[in-house]
Amino acid sequence: MAGRLAIVACGGALPVRLAEAHPNAMLIALEGIPTDLEGAAQSFALEEIGALFDAMRAEGVARMVFAGTLARPPLNPARMDAAMLRIAPRLMQMVAQGDDALLRFVISVFEDEGFAVLGAHELLPDLTAAADLRVGRTPDKAEEADIARAHDILVGISSLDIGQGCAVAGGQCLGVETVQGTDAILRFIKETPDALRRGARGVYLKMPKRGQDLRIDMPAIGPRTVHGVADAGLGGLVIAAGQVVVMEPDATRAAAEARGVYLISRTL
16 A cells, blocks of 8 residues: 555664664654654654644555554543544443453554554564574473463463463463563563472463454564573573564574573464
8 A cells, every 4th residue: 555654653672673664654652652763753642643643644644553562651531632532432441351452443543544554564574583483402392392381371361362472381381471561471480489390491482362463562572582581491482473573683593592592483
């Protein structure tokens, strides 16, 4: 689809990569959501979403992408314009249903205004790992069983809209990623007593929820994730090929090699 691109820049390095690849894009920052592009972007309050729609149309925007970690800033009802007042009741319903329902609704709001919402992976084809990514050793039979167990757990809870990561050691679930994110669960796992690991190092599996719309909130890893896996005493990290963003891919591979943990992508 032709037309100017808008990048809604949230937290992390992804908005910077997109801005570098698409220098003519309109850069948008949202009040209350930090971004590394804040100085270069036009800032808008979510309560005044109608002003954002108008600005995008004035800039000739036809396509848009949400990039980075999208937090939930508090909304001030006193500042809401007519457009936000129109969608606010439905928005509040979606907030109570979990991230996936909320983000699907956000996409639908912009699509109803005539903007095509793209995924970052559609604009940066090398953003995700192919199925042949393999760093470090090959998981043994016991570790493969842990990978399968983590996969079953994530598939089983997909309908609950909880998280995108799970750690398993010796068949024991050490933790499931929740709203606090990957870094938090890996810190928690680091403190797990060895006795609960059943003598196994274990694995961390990262994949999207079944049926998740990958245009927004796609799972992501980077060097910090690899260091977190190693610090937690896990043997490696497995990700879904083509469905997980790999930030700083060279540094991520280097971190896996340096820390002695495997990093594998595969079709899940």
